[in-house]
Structures are given as C-alpha cells and as structure tokens.
Amino acid sequence: MGILADRLVVDLLGIVVALLAVAYVWIKWSYQYWEKRNVPYLPPAFLWGNILPPHKRTISFGEDVANIYKRAKDKGWKYLGIYALTSPVYMPLDLDIIKNIMSKDFNHFVDRGVYVNEKVEPISAHLFSIGGVKWRNLRTKFSPTFTSGKMKTMFQTVAKCGSILENYIRNEVDANKPLDIKSVLACYSTDIIGSCAFGLECNTFKEPDTPFRQFGDRVFNLNKFLVMKLTFANQFPDVARFLGMRILSKDIEQFFTKVVDDTIKYRERNNVVRHDFLQMCIDIKNDEEQSGDGTSLTLEEIVAQSFVFFIAGFETSSTTMTFTLYELAINPDIQEKVRNEIKTVLAKHDNQINYDALNELKYMGQVIDETLRKYPPVPFVTRKCVEDYKVPNSDLIIKKGIRVFIPIRGIHYDEDYYEASEVFDPERFSDENKQTRHPYAHIPFGEGPRICIGMRFGIMQTKVGLLSVLKNFRVSLNKKTSNPLKLSPTSFIPTTEGGIWLDLNKLN
Numbered sequence: 001m002g003i004l005a006d007r008l009v010v011d012l013l014g015i016v017v018a019l020l021a022v023a024y025v026w027i028k029w030s031y032q033y034w035e036k037r038n039v040p041y042l043p044p045a046f047l048w049g050n051i052l053p054p055h056k057r058t059i060s061f062g063e064d065v066a067n068i069y070k071r072a073k074d075k076g077w078k079y080l081g082i083y084a085l086t087s088p089v090y091m092p093l094d095l096d097i098i099k100n101i102m103s104k105d106f107n108h109f110v111d112r113g114v115y116v117n118e119k120v121e122p123i124s125a126h127l128f129s130i131g132g133v134k135w136r137n138l139r140t141k142f143s144p145t146f147t148s149g150k151m152k153t154m155f156q157t158v159a160k161c162g163s164i165l166e167n168y169i170r171n172e173v174d175a176n177k178p179l180d181i182k183s184v185l186a187c188y189s190t191d192i193i194g195s196c197a198f199g200l201e202c203n204t205f206k207e208p209d210t211p212f213r214q215f216g217d218r219v220f221n222l223n224k225f226l227v228m229k230l231t232f233a234n235q236f237p238d239v240a241r242f243l244g245m246r247i248l249s250k251d252i253e254q255f256f257t258k259v260v261d262d263t264i265k266y267r268e269r270n271n272v273v274r275h276d277f278l279q280m281c282i283d284i285k286n287d288e289e290q291s292g293d294g295t296s297l298t299l300e301e302i303v304a305q306s307f308v309f310f311i312a313g314f315e316t317s318s319t320t321m322t323f324t325l326y327e328l329a330i331n332p333d334i335q336e337k338v339r340n341e342i343k344t345v346l347a348k349h350d351n352q353i354n355y356d357a358l359n360e361l362k363y364m365g366q367v368i369d370e371t372l373r374k375y376p377p378v379p380f381v382t383r384k385c386v387e388d389y390k391v392p393n394s395d396l397i398i399k400k401g402i403r404v405f406i407p408i409r410g411i412h413y414d415e416d417y418y419e420a421s422e423v424f425d426p427e428r429f430s431d432e433n434k435q436t437r438h439p440y441a442h443i444p445f446g447e448g449p450r451i452c453i454g455m456r457f458g459i460m461q462t463k464v465g466l467l468s469v470l471k472n473f474r475v476s477l478n479k480k481t482s483n484p485l486k487l488s489p490t491s492f493i494p495t496t497e498g499g500i501w502l503d504l505n506k507l508n
C-alpha cells in the first residue's frame, strides 16, 4: 500500500512537472508572435506580458499603457506589438493608422473584443461589449436617442439635478466642511442617470445609501480578484465561456433587472410615456414586426442597455467634473474666466439656464476638452480585427482575431501634439489652435462608428454640473488632497487615492 501511494505521488508530481514544462514552452512560444512578423515590440514580462496586473503595478492602467506608448514613440516606431498576458495585441501610434482602424477601415475592426457571455450573464450583452450584426442593429436603433433634439427633451431632468446639487453644496458650505468632490458629483450623476436610464427618482443626496448607489459602487470598485477575472476572460474568452464564467455577481444583475421590469410594468399599466433612454428601449421592444437579431429587444436586453448607460455614463461624467474642478481650484485665473463667461451667458438668458445657453459656454467647453485631454476617463479603447487587414504602406497583415489597443492617454500626453503636456491650458482648444492639430490627437470619446454614443449627454451633464457649482461658489484645494495626485492602480477609470478635497466659498 505504502509503495503504491509513493508511486502515485511520484506519478502525479511527474504529470505536474510535465504540464508546467508544456505551459512554459507554450508561453515562451506565444511571446515570439511579433518577432516572427518583424513587428517592433517591447519585451514582455513572463506570464503577464506588457501590462502588469494590479498587484504588481504601482501606477494606473492608463498610465501604464501611456508609458508603453511613450517608450515606443521615443524609438520612432509607428506601431508596436505588445502582449496582454500571453495574447498578442497591436498598438498603433501613428494617427493616420489609428484613423484608418477607427474610421476608414472600420469594417475590419467592428468588434471591441471584450468578454460577453449572454447565456450565463445576459447583462453583459450591451452596446459597449457586443459586436457584429447585433451591435450594428442596436447602434442604429439607439442613435436617434442621443441627437441634440433628444438632449433638449432630457435637459430639464438634468437641470433639476443641477439645482439639487447646488442646494446640497450650499448646506455643506454652511457647515464649513471640505467636500470630497468626487462623491458629491457621483450623487449628482447617479440622480441623472437613475432618472434617464431607469426612470427612478434616486434622491441620492438625501439617501446616500440607496440600493442604487450601493450596487453602482460595487460595479465600479473592482477588487484585484475581479480585475484578474476580467483580464483572463478578455484574453481567453473561449475558455471563460467554456467554464461558464460570469463577471458580476448574480445579485447585481437581479437588482437591475427588477428595477427595469418594475418600471416598464408601471409605465405600461399607467400609460406613462417619458423622454428618456428607457422609453426608447420600450418603444423598440413594442415594435412587434422586428426579429430577435438586435432589432427588437427582450427584457434582458433592455436591462443590459440601461445598465450600460448607467456604467458608461455615471463614472465618466463624474470623473470629468471632478478633475475639471480640481484644475480650476489650482488655476484660479482660469476659474475666474469660466465664471465670467457663465455670468455673461446667464445674463443674456434672464438668469435661466437652457440647452441653447449651454452651447454658448464656449470657454467652459475648452476647459472640459483640456480636462479630457489630461485625464481621459477611458485611457485606452480596444478593437478586435474581424477580417485580415493589411496595414497601408507596410507589409504587415493584422490577422483576424488580433486585438488592437488605441492608446488615448498616450496620445494626449504626446509632446509632438501638446507642448508642456503636463500644463493645464484650455487655449490648446481654441478654434485656431485646434485646426493646427491632427483631429485624432484628441479622442476622449473614441472615434469612428463606435464613438461614444452618449457624448452629447455627457457634455450636457458636465456643463450643468460645473455651472451649478461655479456660478455660486469659489473653489479652492483643501490640504487633505494629496500632492501630487496619485492615481489608483486598480481602477480602469482614473481615480485618485485619498480623493480630491475642495473648499467651496459662497460668492457674494
């Protein structure tokens, strides 16, 4: 018996060693992909590739990818090959190549290449993640929801949330407290998106612990385990699907499904029609003639779309407002210039803000553009090649299945386009200065047919939020804010460690 057990242990050890040897050889072999194709590359770290996992990294995802961009650009490369874990990823640096991939030759790069498992996790099959025909059909259906005309109909909801924000700050200022501005703006964004995407009055300022906010926080506060899971699923989607992997826990999906289901039933029972994203989904669902390939919507599909409007709209917009107020706090002259513009525009409109007046806030628009350059909420975007693609003016063929990373943050800090790129300077976005740059040198909303569908909504919400704060309060930096800012290594969307704390003083 003893000898048999010993032999079993030896055999098992042998198998483990053999498997490890095979894995080692396979990983080494995978890392030859770009070399074999004569594509310049930076040496990958064994197993992790070029992008280190959060527990090995001291900087944020965005900064990590931007560093790769800079190292490659300094070598004079127009593109390079990198590895995400062991899978090869093509990273273009040249803006014309980027333009071809995102726009001109988009048909080769329709998909995003992120993990979707509709069967196990229906909420993952949303506009941001899905690809192919289903994405095209959904995008066509949803595009009319985001036109300027539709923004106007949603403006009042946003403006109402702006007034709530203003009142909240007024009370806090009376109590003489510094504000963790990101959490304040997160409440404002939650109220807006809760109302427009789910038809809910969230009252987040009064009840900061509403389930809606709690579930939202759980989606965004990725722990290291979740980041690893996500990274693995994106790299090996077939294995992840085979294992039936889901990314979010089931109760999050159940919560959002119940909210949408209850609201739809309520509206249908009471003949309530509202001008919001959810109504658009309901209208598409009720269009009986359509078939199930993305031209019609089931309840689960509506939940997925409402969910993506929430996750794509909430954190991006509050991050933009947070960093704008931070920069205005440390650049008082620019702050004063924005405030003067607000006063002038409001005076023209009887002190009543409306959608058209927002468009007249031109300098504020420049300030937002500069914030989105320095702190792009989405620091890089992905595409997946769906049909072999020959890169123009080169011998390189990007094979079907290869993913592409567009290094937004890297481009935004490139000194070839932005001299003294660390300096916050809204003049970079004057009409005159914009014309001197390649249009793809500033792409915080992405570009091409997959450009952010909510861009207008995001800008509207950001402008209303800034206006509500700046017309009433002077903003300065509280010493609780760490200097210099340190971005968290775990969150994809830039988030500062320790928060951004501001003092707000009432204006006379």
Ligand code: HEM
Pocket: 127, 128, 129, 139, 308, 309, 310, 312, 313, 314, 316, 317, 320, 372, 377, 378, 381, 382, 443, 444, 445, 446, 447, 448, 449, 450, 451, 452, 453, 454, 455, 457, 458, 459, 462
């Ligand atoms: C300042 C605010 C925002 C920023 C910076 C931002 C940025 C982005 C970026 C970079 C992309 C990827 C584009 C690409 O791959 O080319 C994207 C996609 C998307 N965004 Fe936004 N976004 C913002 C606000 C919003 C809002 C408010 C919504 C919805 C209400 C939204 C919904 C979406 C959706 C659904 C997609 C996927 C589009 C598709 O794949 O067809 N975003 N966003």
